[in-house]
Amino acid sequence: MIDATTLVSPISMGKPVAMRETWGQCLVDLAHRYSDLLVLDGDLANSTRADIFAAAYPDRFLEMGIAEQNMIGIAAGLATVGYVPWISTFAAFLAKRALDQIRVVVAQPGLNVKLCGSYSGILTGKTGKTHQAVQDLAVFRSMPGVVTIAPADAVELRGAMDAMMEMTEPVYLRLTRDPSPTIFPPDHRFQLGRAVLLREGRDVGLIGTGVQTLRVLEAAELLATEGVDAAVLHLPTLKPLDLHAIIQLADRTGGIVTAEDYSVIGGLGSAVAETLAEHRPTPMRRVGWQDVYGESGPNDALLEKYGLTPGHVAAAAHELLQSPG
Amino acid sequence: MTMRAERKIAFPSDEGRRSIPELTALSAEARRLIVRYVHRAGAGHLGGPLSAADLLISLYFDVLRIDPSQPDWPQRDRFILSKGHSSIGLYAVLAMRGFFPVEELDTFDQIDSRLQGHPDMTKLPGLDMSTGSLGQGLSPGVGMALGAQLRNLPFRTWVMLGDGEIQEGQIWEAAFTAARYELDNLIAILDFNGLPQFGWPQAGGFTRNRPIDDPAAKFSAFGWHVVECDGHDHKSIRAAFDEAMTHRGQPTLVLAHTVKGKGVSFMEGDFNWHAKVPTDAELQQALAELNATVSHPNPEA
Numbered sequence: 001m002i003d004a005t006t007l008v009s010p011i012s013m014g015k016p017v018a019m020r021e022t023w024g025q026c027l028v029d030l031a032h033r034y035s036d037l038l039v040l041d042g043d044l045a046n047s048t049r050a051d052i053f054a055a056a057y058p059d060r061f062l063e064m065g066i067a068e069q070n071m072i073g074i075a076a077g078l079a080t081v082g083y084v085p086w087i088s089t090f091a092a093f094l095a096k097r098a099l100d101q102i103r104v105v106v107a108q109p110g111l112n113v114k115l116c117g118s119y120s121g122i123l124t125g126k127t128g129k130t131h132q133a134v135q136d137l138a139v140f141r142s143m144p145g146v147v148t149i150a151p152a153d154a155v156e157l158r159g160a161m162d163a164m165m166e167m168t169e170p171v172y173l174r175l176t177r178d179p180s181p182t183i184f185p186p187d188h189r190f191q192l193g194r195a196v197l198l199r200e201g202r203d204v205g206l207i208g209t210g211v212q213t214l215r216v217l218e219a220a221e222l223l224a225t226e227g228v229d230a231a232v233l234h235l236p237t238l239k240p241l242d243l244h245a246i247i248q249l250a251d252r253t254g255g256i257v258t259a260e261d262y263s264v265i266g267g268l269g270s271a272v273a274e275t276l277a278e279h280r281p282t283p284m285r286r287v288g289w290q291d292v293y294g295e296s297g298p299n300d301a302l303l304e305k306y307g308l309t310p311g312h313v314a315a316a317a318h319e320l321l322q323s324p325g
Numbered sequence: 326m327t328m329r330a331e332r333k334i335a336f337p338s339d340e341g342r343r344s345i346p347e348l349t350a351l352s353a354e355a356r357r358l359i360v361r362y363v364h365r366a367g368a369g370h371l372g373g374p375l376s377a378a379d380l381l382i383s384l385y386f387d388v389l390r391i392d393p394s395q396p397d398w399p400q401r402d403r404f405i406l407s408k409g410h411s412s413i414g415l416y417a418v419l420a421m422r423g424f425f426p427v428e429e430l431d432t433f434d435q436i437d438s439r440l441q442g443h444p445d446m447t448k449l450p451g452l453d454m455s456t457g458s459l460g461q462g463l464s465p466g467v468g469m470a471l472g473a474q475l476r477n478l479p480f481r482t483w484v485m486l487g488d489g490e491i492q493e494g495q496i497w498e499a500a501f502t503a504a505r506y507e508l509d510n511l512i513a514i515l516d517f518n519g520l521p522q523f524g525w526p527q528a529g530g531f532t533r534n535r536p537i538d539d540p541a542a543k544f545s546a547f548g549w550h551v552v553e554c555d556g557h558d559h560k561s562i563r564a565a566f567d568e569a570m571t572h573r574g575q576p577t578l579v580l581a582h583t584v585k586g587k588g589v590s591f592m593e594g595d596f597n598w599h600a601k602v603p604t605d606a607e608l609q610q611a612l613a614e615l616n617a618t619v620s621h622p623n624p625e626a
Contacts (some may be wrong), residue, residue, distance in 0.1 A: 026365050038475075048412070059475075062471070064502065065498075065501070065502065065505075067495075067498035067501070067502070069461075069464070069494075069495045069496035069498060070464045070467070070495055070499045070502055071464075071468070072464070073463070073465045073468060073495065073499065074463020074464050074465070074468035074471065074499075074502065075459055075468060076454070076465045076468060077464065077465035077466060077467060077468020077469040077470075077471070077472060077482075078468040078469075078471060078472045079468075079475065080403075080453065080465070080468070080469060080472070081399075081456070081468075081469060081472035081476060081478070082472075082476075083472055083475070086569070100458055100461075101461060101464070101495070103458075103464055104455060104456070104457065104458045104461055105454065105455060105464075108445075108447070108455055109445075109446050109447055109454075110447065110453045179384060
């Protein structure tokens with residue numbers, strides 16, 4: 001079998017960039033090229049940074065107020081007359097408050113609405129349990145017809161947004177609030193449904209998605225200093241899933257650790273476990289929230305308490321390697 | 326507002342419009358198809374489709390600018406059946422209007438049918454939105470009307486609401502937004518038959534008759550123009566629809582007073598017929614009554 005997974009060497013981690021700002025700027029850039037692009041906001045534009053778009057294109061920015069269910073329905077109606085609405089709200093509200101609306105008027109009819117969930121994961125600016133998105137990936141992975149993307153950095157986000165405008169399917173785009181380093185070179189090309197190999201290794205395969213992939217790369221560095229040669233695979237697309245890349249990584253390493261800023265239920269860990277159980281049973285560990293609700297607090301404390309640091313990923317790899325099988 | 330431009334929306338001229346007796350006869354035909362095909366499918370709803378039949382006939386044979394040979398015509402008027410469980414009523418009228426052969430009603434609710442229990446826009450040309458989960462139809466209607474404003478397209482968007490589903494909060498989110506964007510190209514029709522599936526307890530008993538109190542006052546308070554009509558009298562419906570189409574600066578609610586199960590004596594006002602299938606004998610009695618109504622098109626007029 002030919003190894004089709006691209007190996008991209010991460011650049012040294014540069015100045016942190018807030019993904020939400022890239023998102024707002026990229027919407028402006030896309031709007032130059034696509035006259036049908038609209039942005040619908042749930043009264044959070046200065047948080048999601050849709051305000052960058054609103055300043056550039058006031059006539060294509062539609063305020064919907066604090067009414068997410070209605071916002072999704074309106075987006076569906078706009079899509080039927082040829083517009084491409086991009087939704088601006090928090091992942092927690094999008095995925096759950098408006099879940100039935102997304103199912104009934106967007107996903108099943110296959111309408112071209114771009115569902116952007118900002119402030120995903122646990123780092124939501126000290127807002128806590130209501131604002132942390134703990135079910136969004138399970139929701140969208142299990143919804144037929146919805147592409148699910150979680151970029152790792154600003155470069156990949158731009159590529160993903162370009163790809164989203166080229167698609168006519170509904171897409172869920174998982175975004176984060178706080179600045180994080182850039183790992184992809186400026187010419188990196190995002191490919192829908194394709195994993196990216198960020199590091200070769202023989203002892204264990206680490207798989208990350210979204211910005212958690214940055215912590216997975218740090219974990220691989222940690223493991224290297226401890227004599228463990230870890231491969232790192234990044235999955236920017238959870239649906240469609242790159243089964244081939246996951247199976248190949250399992251074949252090469254014999255042990256897999258997944259890590260995500262998300263629950264261990266229903267997200268990356270589940271997707272990988274489902275894939276391997278069916279195609280290549282492989283010992284694995286899942287790093288993520290352990291089926292709990294979050295809380296408010298400083299970022300470092302949250303990552304530590306909820307088990308998401310590079311150290312937690314490295315510890316899971318050690319535990320896997322030391323277990324009898 | 327910069328997005329608002331003067332739109333010229335055609336108004337149906339009296340010339341060429343069907344007469345009231347013609348519309349009444351078409352309504353009776355729609356009701357015959359509804360009871361016949363629910364009986365044949367052994368499934369579906371009756372009370373709601375029968376209460377909505379005159380309104381649907383008026384839409385598809387009197388006011389909507391549509392072309393059954395071009396169901397995707399970009400400038401067509403849009404219609405959303407938010408109370409999606411009345412699908413057989415819409416299918417009967419679409420078939421009568423020529424969107425598909427009447428015989429296809431045979432497939433209603435069957436496997437692989439384009440005529441799903443609840444409307445599926447991906448399957449049947451002529452459906453402008455998929456519905457079925459109640460309370461969701463008005464928001465896409467707001468989106469279509471807003472899209473028409475942005476694109477300066479001269480079509481109207483019509484949404485039929487059930488009186489039970491306006492208990493859903495999303496209806497009021499949509500109502501608020503439609504008024505906020507001054508969508509006078511949006512018209513909602515409330516099929517106010519006052520008979521939901523189960524109802525509410527109240528002091529001294531239990532009632533199905535108050536799904537929502539005073540919807541006219543509620544929609545007015547949300548910034549809508551409200552016009553009331555007798556939803557079974559084509560003269561009254563036409564007057565209300567014509568007023569809705571000429572009103573400017575606000576969306577309009579046509580509050581149509583209707584009777585659940587209208588047209589079949591033993592179904593009228595009986596909640597049991599919300600989703601009950603008639604026996605062979607009941608079907609024959611229903612058809613006999615509906616045949617008789619044609620010669621008395623407008624008994625209350």
